[in-house]
Amino acid sequence: MSTALEANGLGKRYGRTWALRDCSLRVPAGRIAALVGPNGAGKTTLLHLAVGLLRPDAGAIRVLGEVPAANPALLDDVGFVAQDTPLYPDFTANELVKMCGKLNRRCDVPFARERLGHVGIPLDRPVGTLSGGQRAQVALTLALAKRPRLLLLDEPVAGLDPLARREFLQALMGSVADEGTTVLLSSHLLGDLERVCDFLILLQSARVQVLGAVDDLIAEHRVLVGPRQENPRLAGVATVVRESHTDKQSTLLVRTDQPIRDPMWTVHSVVLEDLVLAYLADPSAAALPGPGRLEVTT
Amino acid sequence: MTWLAWRQHRRQLLFGLIGLALLAAVLVPTGLPVHRAFGDSGLARCLDAMSPIADYRLSDPATGLPDCHEPAERFSAEHDGSGYLAVGLLLIFLPLLVGLFFGAPLVAREVEHGTHRLVWTQGITRRRWVMTKVGVVGAGALAIATGYAVLVTWWLYPTLVANAGRFEYLAFDLQGFAPVGYTLFAVALGVFAGTVWRKVLSAMAITLFGFVGVRLAVALARPHFLPPLERRYPVMSETFPNPMLSEWILDRNAYDSAGRVIAPGGDIHCELSQCTDHSLGDYNVHLYQPADRFWPFQSIETGLFVALAIGLVALAVHRVRRRIS
Numbered sequence: 001m002s003t004a005l006e007a008n009g010l011g012k013r014y015g016r017t018w019a020l021r022d023c024s025l026r027v028p029a030g031r032i033a034a035l036v037g038p039n040g041a042g043k044t045t046l047l048h049l050a051v052g053l054l055r056p057d058a059g060a061i062r063v064l065g066e067v068p069a070a071n072p073a074l075l076d077d078v079g080f081v082a083q084d085t086p087l088y089p090d091f092t093a094n095e096l097v098k099m100c101g102k103l104n105r106r107c108d109v110p111f112a113r114e115r116l117g118h119v120g121i122p123l124d125r126p127v128g129t130l131s132g133g134q135r136a137q138v139a140l141t142l143a144l145a146k147r148p149r150l151l152l153l154d155e156p157v158a159g160l161d162p163l164a165r166r167e168f169l170q171a172l173m174g175s176v177a178d179e180g181t182t183v184l185l186s187s188h189l190l191g192d193l194e195r196v197c198d199f200l201i202l203l204q205s206a207r208v209q210v211l212g213a214v215d216d217l218i219a220e221h222r223v224l225v226g227p228r229q230e231n232p233r234l235a236g237v238a239t240v241v242r243e244s245h246t247d248k249q250s251t252l253l254v255r256t257d258q259p260i261r262d263p264m265w266t267v268h269s270v271v272l273e274d275l276v277l278a279y280l281a282d283p284s285a286a287a288l289p290g291p292g293r294l295e296v297t298t
Numbered sequence: 299m300t301w302l303a304w305r306q307h308r309r310q311l312l313f314g315l316i317g318l319a320l321l322a323a324v325l326v327p328t329g330l331p332v333h334r335a336f337g338d339s340g341l342a343r344c345l346d347a348m349s350p351i352a353d354y355r356l357s358d359p360a361t362g363l364p365d366c367h368e369p370a371e372r373f374s375a376e377h378d379g380s381g382y383l384a385v386g387l388l389l390i391f392l393p394l395l396v397g398l399f400f401g402a403p404l405v406a407r408e409v410e411h412g413t414h415r416l417v418w419t420q421g422i423t424r425r426r427w428v429m430t431k432v433g434v435v436g437a438g439a440l441a442i443a444t445g446y447a448v449l450v451t452w453w454l455y456p457t458l459v460a461n462a463g464r465f466e467y468l469a470f471d472l473q474g475f476a477p478v479g480y481t482l483f484a485v486a487l488g489v490f491a492g493t494v495w496r497k498v499l500s501a502m503a504i505t506l507f508g509f510v511g512v513r514l515a516v517a518l519a520r521p522h523f524l525p526p527l528e529r530r531y532p533v534m535s536e537t538f539p540n541p542m543l544s545e546w547i548l549d550r551n552a553y554d555s556a557g558r559v560i561a562p563g564g565d566i567h568c569e570l571s572q573c574t575d576h577s578l579g580d581y582n583v584h585l586y587q588p589a590d591r592f593w594p595f596q597s598i599e600t601g602l603f604v605a606l607a608i609g610l611v612a613l614a615v616h617r618v619r620r621r622i623s
Contacts, residue, residue, distance in 0.1 A: 051419050070619070075421050082415035088306065089411075095305065102301050103420035139416075146421075 004029040004064060004150050004182035005050055011058030012045050019045040021206045023059070027184060027199060029149075031213075032176070034193040035186035036276060037203035043186040044083060046203065047154045050184070051080045064149055076106050079143030083154040085136045089128025093121050093138050100142050112145035119171060133164035137171065144175050151176060153185035157192050169196050190276045200272070202279055210279050210287045214272060217287065221275050224252040226265035236260040241285045242278040253278045255287055299422055303434035310400055311438040318445045321392075329453040332377050336456035339373035341366060345459060345542065366542040370460050379457035386454050386472050392446055393480035394509050400435050401488020402501035405614065409496040409622060428618045432489060432611055436482065443481035450477065458544075465546035465592050467517065474596040479603030484509050486607035486614070493617035516602060521548050523598045526585045533580035538567045546587040555579025 003026055010023040020042035027033045035043050048054040049061050052068035052075065060067070066074045087096060093116050100107040116123060119137050121130065127138055136156055143151060153172075157165040173196050176183055184201075187193050200217060202210035210217065221241070224234070228250050232240070238257040243250060253270060254260075260267055279285055336342045344366040405428065408414040418424055451473040458464040464473055471477070487508050492501040526548055531538060533552060539545070552561035555577055560566070565582040587595065 048415075053415060053418060070423070072421050072423050075419055078419070080415070080419040082412060082419070084412060086412035086416050088413055088416075091305070099302050099305075100420070103299060103417070103422050105421050142416075 002029045003027070003062075004031070005061070005184065007046075007049075007059065007061045009059030010046075010049065010056055010061050012042075012049060012054055013057045018206050020049070020203075021058075023203075023206075023208050025201055025208055025211050027182065027201070029182050030180050031182055031199040032173070032197045033182070033184045033199035033201060034190065034197035035184055035201045035203065036190045036193070037186075037188065037209075038280065039188050041188075041203040042206045043188075043203055044154055047080075047152050047184070047186060051075070051078060051152055076104060076146065077149045079146050079148035079151040081136075081139045081143050081151075081153045081156055084159065085132075085139035085156070087127045087135055087139060090126050092124050093127055093130075094123040096127065096138060096142060097123075097145065100145050104146055106146055108145045108147055112141050115141050115144065115175075131164075132159045133161070133168065136160060136164075136168055140168070140172060140175075147179070148181060151181050151183045151185075153183070155186055155188070157187065165192060169193075172196070190273055194272055200276070202276060204280060204283050208288065209283070209285070210276070212287065212289060217275060218270060218272060220257075221253065221255055221270045221287075222260065223268040223270050223274070224254055224260065224265040225268065226250055226252075226262075234260060234262055234265070236262075239285060239287075241275075241287075242282060299426055299430040300434060302417070303431045307400075307404075307431070307435050307438070310403075310435070311442075314396065314400070314438060314442045318442050318449075321446065322449055325449050325453040328382075332382070332453075332456050335373055335376040336460075339369045339376065341369035341373045341456070341460060344369045366540070370542060373456070373460050377457070377460075379461050382454060382457040383461070386450070386457075387468065389446075389450055390468065390471055393443060393477055393484050394506065396439050396442060396481050397484020397486075397488045397505050397509060398502045400439050401485035402492050402505050403498045404431055404435055404489045404492055405618060405622075406492030406496055406498045406501040409492070410498055414622065424619050425615060428489075428615050432486075432614070436485060436611075439481050439485045440478065443478040446481070447473070447475060447477040459542070463541075463544040463546070465544050465587065465589065465595075470520075470546075470592075470595070470599075471513075471517070474593070475600045476596055476603075479600035479607075480509075480513065482607040483512070483603040483610075486610035487512075490610040490614040490617075493614045493622060496622070512606065516599065520595065520599065521546075521587070523595055524587065524591060526587055529584045529586065530581050531584075532578070533566045533576050533582060534568060534570050534573045534578055536569060539584065543589045544592065545589045546591075547584050548587065549585040550582065552580065552582045555581075 005027040007023050007025050010020060011018055012020045023046065035046065037043050045054065049056055050063050050068060052071055055069045063074060064077055068074055091099070097109055097112040097116070100112060101109040113123065116138065121134050121137055127135055130138070140156065157168055160168060172183070185193060198214050200210060200212060200214055201208060226249060228245055228248055230245070232250065232252065236256050236258045237254045237260065239255040240252050241255060242253040253274065279287065408417065417427060454472055455464070458469045463469065484505065488501060488505040491504040491508065495501050495504055529539070550563065550565045551559050552564060552566045554560050560580065565584070566576065566580070568576060
């Protein structure tokens with residue numbers, strides 16, 4: 001399996017504040033990866049580093065095997081939709097598609113026109129007069145028209161109402177499913193992305209906190225319910241991510257390293273959203289593949 | 299990329315051309331009668347006959363050298379130039395306007411609206427992006443400034459040569475190719491300011507203050523572009539420097555034979571027969587730039603501003619490539 005995006009010790013600093021620090025991650029090609037984290041966690045910084053808008057202050061990032069900064073050739077293969085989907089408001093959708101054709105060596109102009117017509121965007125009106133959902137569709141179309149191998153979307157649904165969010169994500173998935181495009185899309189809410197993503201990057205306070213395929217993460221985390229017990233030590237539990245106690249019983253969300261057979265505890269599987277919330281609540285916990293595991297997935 | 303730059307900035311360029319057309323609609327009808335009077339009074343012909351004498355220093359009625367004083371009087375009687383000079387003072391700000399509205403938004407508006415993230419993630423380099431935009435807008439500014447300079451030079455020339463002269467402060471700044479240099483500088487300053495202060499309004503404010511500051515500084519340095527000449531001539535004489543020459547007299551003083559200043563900041567002429575309170579040894583001293591240095595000075599001034607403009611564009615390109623995200 002090849003790698004779409006890889007970072008090693010990546011860091012970016014604004015003044016004295018690190019917006020992203022010591023970030024090492026690897027997104028295999030073909031994944032739909034969710035980049036999740038609270039506001040200010042470094043999601044936008046990571047995406048901007050990936051698309052070459054920023055240069056790293058530490059470490060390195062490689063996108064499709066190449067260094068992205070000042071690399072317009074790479075940008076032929078990378079589609080990017082920035083936060084708030086910036087477009088020239090006085091341009092019509094038609095003119096924006098024309099711009100895409102003029103500025104890129106590869107931009108499928110007929111496809112873009114057809115797709116815009118298909119999702120009901122008027123081609124001859126200034127995009128400044130369109131709704132937020134329509135503008136997001138125009139921005140997505142411009143990115144898709146490059147037939148990118150990697151598509152980066154920064155909070156693409158943040159400004160949309162719930163129905164428009166669903167429609168946008170459905171349209172996105174429909175467009176990338178056939179091509180095997182790798183997608184990395186960010187949101188501060190996992191709920192937006194849970195249905196579509198199969199890979200998770202959780203950023204918190206400028207660091208990577210959770211990283212991995214959604215299936216693997218689900219498989220290695222468990223919710224345990226048992227008699228009340230502070231700081232329980234259990235065979236098979238690598239980390240207790242979150243614990244909550246009532247008078248009589250304790251509920252633990254744990255990361256396991258082998259099956260748990262302790263009869264005192266009942267074992268439940270975990271849903272992704274609970275898992276993410278548990279990690280967000282405890283910034284010191286982390287679920288990162290060790291060096292060995294990185295090798296295994298390569 | 300040229301298409302995009304044209305599509306983005308065509309409205310500004312159109313407004314600039316409309317402004318130029320409005321300017322022409324005012325200046326041409328008001329300039330024509332002045333040029334007619336300029337010709338009819340004989341002043342135009344007189345000045346033409348005078349100008350080829352490169353080493354002309356003193357006018358001497360006895361030798362019949364042209365003085366042009368009389369046609370100037372005739373011209374001034376028909377044409378009162380004070381309104382023209384006042385309007386000229388307003389026109390001096392037009393290059394700044396081009397810088398504010400063409401230059402400052404060029405990068406700043408994109409960064410302010412985030413559209414730089416759209417365009418910089420297409421398959422072109424930032425260098426090409428900014429160079430093309432600067433090229434298209436700069437070419438438009440150059441065309442508009444050239445039209446402006448030609449119009450205003452033509453419109454003001456008779457009024458200036460009949461009054462203050464064309465080499466003096468403010469007159470110099472409105473004629474020849476200097477306004478083109480100012481305009482290009484203002485645009486480049488606006489572009490550069492937009493790469494540092496990434497809001498259109500801040501970039502415009504910085505352009506305003508920067509432009510006025512640099513213009514003042516260069517204007518103060520202007521008398522020293524070339525070492526000024528000095529000339530001494532007697533107070534009691536039939537000959538004196540012709541004020542119609544459009545020289546730039548930087549300093550003038552009258553001294554008595556002992557070297558004491560008798561007229562600070564002024565000069566004294568009197569004809570031999572009428573001079574009762576002056577002695578033969580009294581003399582005037584002028585420190586001046588001769589009229590034939592008008593165009594060299596225009597070249598130096600314009601060259602200076604064009605060089606500044608090129609430097610600012612280079613800095614702006616660097617900042618776009620390296621400093622903005």
